[in-house]
Amino acid sequence: MTALQQAKTWEDKAAWARANRDASLAKVEPKLQGVPDVLPLSSQGLAKSVLTPREIEITENYSVNELLAVLRERTISVEEVTRAFLRRAALAQAATNCIVGLMWDEAIARAKYLDSLPEPKGMLFGLPISTKEHHGMVGSDVVTTASFVAWVGKKHGSNVLYDTFWDEGCVFYARTTQPQTIMHLETNNNIFGRTVNPYNRDLTSGGSSGGESALLGMRGSIFGVGGDIGGSIRCPAAHVGIYGFKPTLKRVSVSGQRSIMAGKETIASTAGPMAVDREALELFMKVALSSEPWRIDPSLTVKEWTPYKFTKPLKIAIQWWDGVVQPHPPMTRALKEVAEACRKAGMEVVDWDSEPLDHAKAWDIISALYWPDGGEEALEVLQETGEPILPLTKFIIQEQPTVKNHTQHELWELCVKRDEYRAAYSRAWNETGAKDGKEVDVILCPPSFGAATPHDQSRYWGYTAHWNLLDYPGAVFPVTTVDPAKDPKDLSYVPKNDQDKFVYDMYSPEKYTNAPVSLQLIGRRQYDEKVLAALVEIEHAMGRK
Amino acid sequence: MTALQQAKTWEDKAAWARANRDASLAKVEPKLQGVPDVLPLSSQGLAKSVLTPREIEITENYSVNELLAVLRERTISVEEVTRAFLRRAALAQAATNCIVGLMWDEAIARAKYLDSLPEPKGMLFGLPISTKEHHGMVGSDVVTTASFVAWVGKKHGSNVLYDTFWDEGCVFYARTTQPQTIMHLETNNNIFGRTVNPYNRDLTSGGSSGGESALLGMRGSIFGVGGDIGGSIRCPAAHVGIYGFKPTLKRVSVSGQRSIMAGKETIASTAGPMAVDREALELFMKVALSSEPWRIDPSLTVKEWTPYKFTKPLKIAIQWWDGVVQPHPPMTRALKEVAEACRKAGMEVVDWDSEPLDHAKAWDIISALYWPDGGEEALEVLQETGEPILPLTKFIIQEQPTVKNHTQHELWELCVKRDEYRAAYSRAWNETGAKDGKEVDVILCPPSFGAATPHDQSRYWGYTAHWNLLDYPGAVFPVTTVDPAKDPKDLSYVPKNDQDKFVYDMYSPEKYTNAPVSLQLIGRRQYDEKVLAALVEIEHAMGRK
Incomplete structure (x- = not known):
């Protein structure tokens, strides 16, 4: 009988897995020297003293x-x-x-x-x-x-x-x-x-x-x-x-x-x-x-990677906020800095108005589609060993009012709503070129409401999940870091809703000092090559090579 | 109150729709003259006497x-x-x-x-x-x-x-x-x-x-x-x-x-x-x-129509039968004639062995996936007026042992089976080029077990639905017509199973005299352009322009 078979509790099993991990790390040679017992807040300086x-x-x-x-x-x-x-x-x-x-x-x-x-x-x-x-x-x-x-x-x-x-x-x-x-x-x-x-x-x-x-x-x-x-x-x-x-x-x-949930096709993941x-x-x-x-995988699109070339200056739309949650000040500053650099480089920079597009509705749809069975299968696998359900698991399965075990008919209705939402977003994007024939090439937007959050506080997915619902390709790239001098809290801001308040209350610049702040670049579905080509242009505009 | 609102029974409603159709036909000018009261078996000669x-x-x-x-x-x-x-x-x-x-x-x-x-x-x-x-x-x-x-x-x-x-x-x-x-x-x-x-x-x-x-x-x-x-x-x-x-x-x-079933995504239809x-x-x-x-429809693949050009002779695989139901003699003759023409034109013609690929299993999967709700929604719409359920509706919903109202988990399992079947078929196709690097370009196969069937006898979908399960593009083209002299019944054939017997028993050449016999050309998923290019080559080989 192996040690794993003897493991009776979930704690025993987890300990077995950690022991395995530790054994794999024990092979490191030469051993790591100089890792402090009490780790510093930032780990960025450690390499210098250890490697x-x-x-x-x-x-x-x-x-x-x-x-x-x-x-x-x-x-x-x-x-x-x-x-x-x-x-x-x-x-x-x-x-x-x-x-x-x-x-x-x-x-x-x-x-x-x-x-x-x-x-x-x-x-x-x-x-x-x-x-x-x-x-x-x-x-x-x-x-x-x-x-x-x-x-x-x-x-x-x-x-x-x-x-x-x-x-x-x-x-x-x-x-x-x-x-x-x-x-x-x-x-x-x-x-x-x-x-x-x-x-x-x-x-x-x-x-x-x-x-x-x-x-x-x-x-x-x-x-x-x-x-x-x-x-x-x-x-x-x-x-x-x-x-x-x-x-x-x-x-x-x-x-x-x-x-889990192999065979589910309402919303899918991709590697990248x-x-x-x-x-x-x-x-x-x-x-x-x-x-x-x-x-080999016949579900894939038959399409070679075909690098995209811009022949005229980009038209970039800036999504300052998603109509639900106001980003933290350093994120807004990052948007401003990059927008300004792009404008200076001769690109056309316009605003992306999310409000009429109702991103909150998008969340209602996708949060339900993540778990067409109400999360039953996921919870069963947890219950198999009795391991605790972690707070953010509770958040995404049990605290979303949209999540339930759907009948086929309910699921179809939801998929129709998803498809209607996608079509409406396409129409909105088409509209950007209706007047002058110059359609928006990419949307520049936050990849999150702010820098990395304190633990267990990542309870708003809108800035990324929205693009999964649409199946739009998205790239993120580093822009700046949080600087309390430049990024004070806006004390006059009045939150628009509970989620907005939760996110607003989370911010105080000191918590995030020097934390990286990145932006996200979004393109239309299947225009993957175009998104990466636009990123080159934008980084050039930012003075990067 | 309109006539339609007054229609109480399903028969009244249907009669209203027919009256509408007839009114639309009554506009024809000049009126049709010379349509016989008793229509002949074949309608092919009518135009000459009416138009x-x-x-x-x-x-x-x-x-x-x-x-x-x-x-x-x-x-x-x-x-x-x-x-x-x-x-x-x-x-x-x-x-x-x-x-x-x-x-x-x-x-x-x-x-x-x-x-x-x-x-x-x-x-x-x-x-x-x-x-x-x-x-x-x-x-x-x-x-x-x-x-x-x-x-x-x-x-x-x-x-x-x-x-x-x-x-x-x-x-x-x-x-x-x-x-x-x-x-x-x-x-x-x-x-x-x-x-x-x-x-x-x-x-x-x-x-x-x-x-x-x-x-x-x-x-x-x-x-x-x-x-x-x-x-x-x-x-x-x-x-x-x-x-x-x-x-x-x-x-x-x-x-x-x-x-019906808007939002279902297990198996979908396409226009063509x-x-x-x-x-x-x-x-x-x-x-x-x-x-x-x-x-406008963001579910579509972003891919222009890109005509395909063959640069060397085609390699064609002939599917003589699907391993379940033996085609009627005129269909087999059509396959032979076209295979021979292709060979003479310098193409490589090989056999496609369906048996190890288990087309019957493919039918079990797709027939269930057509109705993830067990056909409930379809039957409800019929029940709304009480219109009779026709025999072929019964066949496809109520007589398939695979059809039932699935839970989400059952449906996912079925989708996994579907995906595994698709992957296995891909591997089989890849294998055709494993030895000599010359992979099969297209499969030539029957589009049905025979010519058009007598009414209410179309109870075997395997020759077409199989390619829907795989999402392979398919073209059909006319080849010949049934000729009792050339297409006698094979009296020595022993059917392999109930479906095979049903189809075998259906055939006697006289029933089908002069009925068109066509073939089907199948390509790998998303190689639509290649299928139509192959059809050009094959028709040229047949001596067509």
Whole structure:
């Protein structure tokens, strides 16, 4: 009888999983030295005292494409790069609790294999890639919990996307945390506990791909895979000041991932990139589609990655607020700064008026569509072991008045409402070009009401989930950090509703000092290439390369 | 109180709808002369004795593109063309009962308007287009029953596709019949009765777009719009020897059509062309996508129509049977003849082995997915007036052991099975190129087990519905006609199962003499352009232009 079979309580099972994780981290060599017993508020300074200058150089000095170039030129061996990222990932774990398993032996074996090849091979040759745990992993003996205690120790396998990356020569080395049910905009579960923000441990790293964001925010990874059904790539990327991209559904496969509610098709998730630089977003998409994954996962759209080129200045619409919740002051300042930069660069900048479009209604629809069975299956998997239902699980399943077990007819009605909402939004977008033929290219908007929130406070999904309802692609990019001098609380503001008040009350600049503030760029459905092309233009306007 | 409001029984309501239809036909001028009181078995000879030589010339001598050319050159006026098709449609109605309403006044007014334009305008300038009734119609006062007595007199409107065609200058002039629930592979309902095959009134014209097929089979139309969720374009097209094309879902919009189960997304229908010539299929697609309909119907795939070019000889797989039901002898002969022609033209012709792929299982899945509520909503609409449930409605809802009202969880399981089946079929297709890198381009297969069936015998959907489950595009094209001398019954055949026996017992060549026999060409999902390009190659191989 194995230790896991002997585990009687949910606590025993969770402890078994943590022991497994710890064993994987114990392989790190040389051991981490210099991690303080009492961790500082910000983890940004830790690398300097724990890692070697060479490790810091390898993990900090390169963009993804630059690292790929030196790997391809064999200026640095895959093994050296892999070891540096493994050690830095272990540090990220010590600092933020973002890892469910370090793949020390597998990654080094893979690196040695790649180094042994006579010629570098594949578009991702030697690149260490970190991955969200519930996606699974290459290999047949892989264990995947998807953050459910009931699934601790459960065998799983790979997925279509990871197989492609593997074929292109990557190194998988770290699997990252996600929240209970993978449906929080934070990262906390009963197995591994809470993941914290590498800029401020009192704040969340976001979720559900919040293990990825914490790891990337520590540069324990520069290229990770997240997943997004309500903001789960964009929110965590925004909260740590990295880049993230949620493609339109059915471009990148999620076939093979472990999750509840398999077969549900009202609202679906997509995998997508999280990375330390902009160009890596497009690289991810190019590689993901290069294998013609629709030949294996026939639900995918048959459409190669076709880079978009703007031939005239962009027309950008700014969504200052979504008509429900007023963003915090640093977010509004970020919008102003970028809008101004775009205007100066000759782009047309207009306002996006969300109010007549009724984003609150969109939330009513999507929050119901997340759980067509009223969350029954999710709750059953929790009840299987008796693990506690966490507050943000309660929030998203039990505290939404829209969530219930629907009959087929009720569900159809809801899908009709969804489709009507989508059609109305399309009409509104078409309207922007009705007068002068110059239609809005992209919407620039907040990826959240503010910077990363204090723990358990991520209770408004409107700024990301809205675009999942519409299935619009969205990229997030870092803009600024919270500065109490520039971002005082607006004491004269009168909240418009309960959610607005909750968010307003949450803000005081000191809580968020130096926290990253990011923005989100949204395009029409299936115009993924256009969104990433617009991001290039906007960052150029911001003076970035 | 109107006559309809006074109608108490379902029979009264149906009679009211028929009176409306008859009033629309009574406008025909000059009146039809020479329609015999006792109609002959085949209606093919009727035009000669009823229509003028000029009307016959206009309706018979042109392909769709040729007619568009003379309309554009204004060699013939739109009004003359429209009147000829209106009269011929009235004859088709007298012969086959395929019309629910002739749009005499509207069509002539539209024709006069188009003739009055200083320049011809639009890709479909002046082209008469016939349409399946439940799609709706341009105009706000349109009444649409979708073949339910309960919906007689119900106001409806237009749909996205018809708006596009209208903008491109077409003339709508005839709306056509469809069966009860629009889910028979025949055409019979309690309002308008049965539509018959223009080649043999003892046989069906197919369904559910069987009004279209009967009308086109009489050349009362040369370009019609059908819809397909289980064979509803391909089966009726095949049964009258015309061309039909079911595109991949989400290329052509069905937004705006009237139907039950709105919001269901397990299996969906698509609109598509039915036409007297091959080139019209591609024309339909080109025009339908030219308006970028995804800007209005955001569920559509953003993908322009991109004609496909073969650069080497085709590799064609022949599906001789589907592993469940053996096709009738004329169908097998058609397959042999076309396979031989393709081989002679230098194409590679191989066998498609359906047996290991288990098409019977595919039927179990799709037949359940047609009615996730067990058919409750459909039956409720029938019960509203008490109209009888027709035998083929019973067949498809009540006699399928798979059909039941599913819980969300049961439905998800079924969707998982569907997706697994799709993935397995993809793998099988990929395998065809595993050895030599030469993957099968298209599958050539029967569109039905035989020619059109005697009435109420269309009780095997496997040859079409299978491709709906996979969402593979499919075109049908005429090949031959039943010839008792060439197509004797195989008396030695021993049926493999009950369905096979039912189909085997149905056949005796005399029943089908001269009935059209067509074939179906299937491509991988979203390779619509490739299917139509392959059809060109195959028809060239057959010696057609």
